[in-house]
Amino acid sequence: MAWDLKATSKRLLYALTGGPLALLGLAFALLVLLPGLVASLTLIGLPWLAVGVRAARGPAAAHRWLVRVLLGDRIEAPPRPKKGFLAALTDAPGWRALAYLVLRLPSALLATVVTAFLCFEGLVAALYPIWSRFTVFPSTTDENGAHLVTLTIDDWTMPEWLYVTSAGVAGLLMLAAAPWVARALILPDRLLARALLRPTRASRLRQTRTQAMDDSAKDLRRIERDLHDGAQTQLVALALALGMARDELVEGDADAALRLVDTAHQGAKQALAELRDLVRGIHPPALDTGLRPALQTLSARSTVPVSLNFDLPDRPSPAIETIAYYTAAELLANVAKHSGARRAVLSIQQTRPGWLRLTVRDDGIGGARAAPGGGLAGLTQRAGTVDGRLELVSPPGGPTVVTMELPVQT
Incomplete structure (x- = not known):
C-alpha cells in the first residue's frame, strides 16, 4: 500500500x-x-x-x-x-x-x-x-x-x-x-x-553492432593470447621433446627417449585440455544436441528449483541458441546469488512468426536493476546485436521477471 x-x-x-x-x-x-x-x-x-x-x-x-x-x-x-x-x-x-x-x-x-x-x-x-x-x-x-x-x-x-x-x-x-x-x-x-x-531502431542497431564488433575484437585478442601463451607453448614444448627423443633413439638411449616421449605425451594432453576449454568458451558443448536439452541440463544444475517450459516448433540458428543459452545461464545464476527465491520458472516459446521469447521469473525479493557494465546490461547488448530486446520488471518485494525477445533465425 x-x-x-x-x-x-x-x-x-x-x-x-x-x-x-x-x-x-x-x-x-x-x-x-x-x-x-x-x-x-x-x-x-x-x-x-x-x-x-x-x-x-x-x-x-x-x-x-x-x-x-x-x-x-x-x-x-x-x-x-x-x-x-x-x-x-x-x-x-x-x-x-x-x-x-x-x-x-x-x-x-x-x-x-x-x-x-x-x-x-x-x-x-x-x-x-x-x-x-x-x-x-x-x-x-x-x-x-x-x-x-x-x-x-x-x-x-x-x-x-x-x-x-x-x-x-x-x-x-x-x-x-x-x-x-x-x-x-x-x-x-x-x-x-x-x-x-x-x-531510433537504426541508431540502436548501429550502436549494438559497433559494440558487438568491439567485443568480437576483444574476444579475438583473448583467443590469440590464450593460444599463444597456452596451447602454442605446449605444442612447441611437445615438438622439442619429440625431437630430443628422436635424437636419443638415434644414439641408442631408449630409456631417455622413453622419458622424453612420456613428457611429450603429458604435454599433448595438457594442450588438448587447454584447447578444449578455449573452444568451450566459444561454443557451449551442451548445445551440440539442441537448445532444449541444454536448458534442461542448465535447469537441473541450478541450486534454486527451476521449472522449464519449452515450446519452439523450429530450432533456432546457432547464434540465437548461443545467446539464449548464455542469457538463461546468467539469469539463473542471478536468481541463485541475489534474489533469495525459493523457485524459478524458465520458459521459452514462439510469440509470433520468426520470433521467440525467453522468460525467467522468480519469487524472490525483487529490486533488481540493470547497472551500467553489469550482467543485465551485457545481456541487453548481446540481444541488441541481433535486433532483439531485453525487458526487466522487478518491483521491491518481487516477483522479478526478465524477458528477452530474439529472432529465431539470423
Whole structure:
C-alpha cells in the first residue's frame, strides 16, 4: 500500500510540474529554431542551429530522468554525439528532442491544469465542513434570521447538514479521482517521450553492432593470447621433446627417449585440455544436441528449483541458441546469488512468426536493476546485436521477471 501511495504521489507531481516545464521547453525550442531558421542563410544561422540542436540533448536527458524517477519508465539514452559542425547540425537525437519539447505542450498543460483543479478544489471541498463554520457568507438566513450554509433552489432549501456533507463527499471524490485522471492525462506525454527521446531502431542497431564488433575484437585478442601463451607453448614444448627423443633413439638411449616421449605425451594432453576449454568458451558443448536439452541440463544444475517450459516448433540458428543459452545461464545464476527465491520458472516459446521469447521469473525479493557494465546490461547488448530486446520488471518485494525477445533465425 505504501508503494502504491508513493507511485501515486510521483504521478501527481509529474502531472503538476509538466505544464511549467513544457512552457520552459517550448521557450528553449523557439529560441533555437526561430533565430536559427530565420538566419539560416547567413553565417550566424547555421552555427546557431548546430549549437541549439546539440544543446537540446540536455533537456531531453532531464526529461528521461523525470520519466524514470517519477513514472518508472526507463528510456534508453541515444548514442553519444559525433564531433564536428555537420554532425551537430544533423544530430537526429537533438532534432527529436526539439520536436518533443514542442509537441508535448498541449497534453502537459492540460494535465497540469486539470490535475491542479481536482487537487485544489477537492481539498477545499473536502475540508468544507470544517472551514465553513468559521466563514461568513453573503446573507442566507432561515425564518428566524439564523445564518445558513446551504443551497436554495426556488422555494426549496437543502438542509444544511446535507449540503455540508455533500460538499465534503464531493471533495473526497475529486481527490480520489485526481490520480486516475492524472494517469490518463500524462499518457500522451509518456508515449511521446518513448517515441522521441529513445534511440531510433537504426541508431540502436548501429550502436549494438559497433559494440558487438568491439567485443568480437576483444574476444579475438583473448583467443590469440590464450593460444599463444597456452596451447602454442605446449605444442612447441611437445615438438622439442619429440625431437630430443628422436635424437636419443638415434644414439641408442631408449630409456631417455622413453622419458622424453612420456613428457611429450603429458604435454599433448595438457594442450588438448587447454584447447578444449578455449573452444568451450566459444561454443557451449551442451548445445551440440539442441537448445532444449541444454536448458534442461542448465535447469537441473541450478541450486534454486527451476521449472522449464519449452515450446519452439523450429530450432533456432546457432547464434540465437548461443545467446539464449548464455542469457538463461546468467539469469539463473542471478536468481541463485541475489534474489533469495525459493523457485524459478524458465520458459521459452514462439510469440509470433520468426520470433521467440525467453522468460525467467522468480519469487524472490525483487529490486533488481540493470547497472551500467553489469550482467543485465551485457545481456541487453548481446540481444541488441541481433535486433532483439531485453525487458526487466522487478518491483521491491518481487516477483522479478526478465524477458528477452530474439529472432529465431539470423
